[in-house]
Amino acid sequence: MAENPMLKFVSTPRDMPEKREATIRREDFHEIYAEYADQKAKEQASRCSQCGVPYCQTHCPLHNNIPDWLKLTAEGRLKEAYEVSQETNAFPEICGRICPQDRLCEGNCVIEQSGHGTVTIGSVEKYITDTAWENGWVQPIVPHAERTESVGIIGAGPGGLAAADRLRRAGVQVTIYDRYDRAGGLLTYAFPASSWKRTL
Numbered sequence: 319m320a321e322n323p324m325l326k327f328v329s330t331p332r333d334m335p336e337k338r339e340a341t342i343r344r345e346d347f348h349e350i351y352a353e354y355a356d357q358k359a360k361e362q363a364s365r366c367s368q369c370g371v372p373y374c375q376t377h378c379p380l381h382n383n384i385p386d387w388l389k390l391t392a393e394g395r396l397k398e399a400y401e402v403s404q405e406t407n408a409f410p411e412i413c414g415r416i417c418p419q420d421r422l423c424e425g426n427c428v429i430e431q432s433g434h435g436t437v438t439i440g441s442v443e444k445y446i447t448d449t450a451w452e453n454g455w456v457q458p459i460v461p462h463a464e465r466t467e468s469v470g471i472i473g474a475g476p477g478g479l480a481a482a483d484r485l486r487r488a489g490v491q492v493t494i495y496d497r498y499d500r501a502g503g504l505l506t507y508a509f510p511a512s513s514w515k516r517t518l
């Protein structure tokens with residue numbers, strides 16, 4: 319029988335991606351944490367205990383299907399992991415970076431509560447989505463059927479873009495208006511561009 323790839327929290331400690339030194343960080347606007355290497359992401363995802371009642375998911379405002387995409391990552395099925403993670407979240411690469419995970423999914427992770435150290439959910443989410451961008455897996459939305467109804471959205475910030483994402487999935491014709499020349503709102507105009515791997 320094949321070995322269960324999960325439940326490795328007993329033997330594998332929590333490990334975050336490498337944190338860049340403050341003396342180096344003050345010279346640029348790049349991210350504080352480096353990216354997981356492939357094997358490290360897999361290893362950290364495999365710490366998940368696949369809870370029957372996943373408190374990570376119930377405490378996620380988007381109810382992201384975290385246990386499933388952790389398992390798919392641990393199995394090396396990254397494209398499927400990305401597909402599951404983007405199903406409930408228009409911006410997994412952004413939430414993986416800036417969500418207050420310590421108060422949401424990671425803070426309520428069952429193995430965190432039992433003293434083993436949370437599964438590093440945010441870092442794995444970021445890793446999955448960055449991998450998806452690098453491999454061209456992120457594609458424009460193609461709804462099952464187009465509808466004739468149209469909606470205008472005022473504001474191309476995260477709220478407007480997330481609404482557009484949901485409406486397009488439902489086949490609605492969407493036009494987004496914004497006073498600035500680039501979409502993204504705070505994501506574009508409040509964060510230094512060099513801290514992102516891509517621009518919106």
Ligand code: SF4
Binds near residue numbers: 369373385437
């Ligand atoms: S609460 Fe933690 S251990 Fe349980 S399913 Fe979620 S990430 Fe895995």
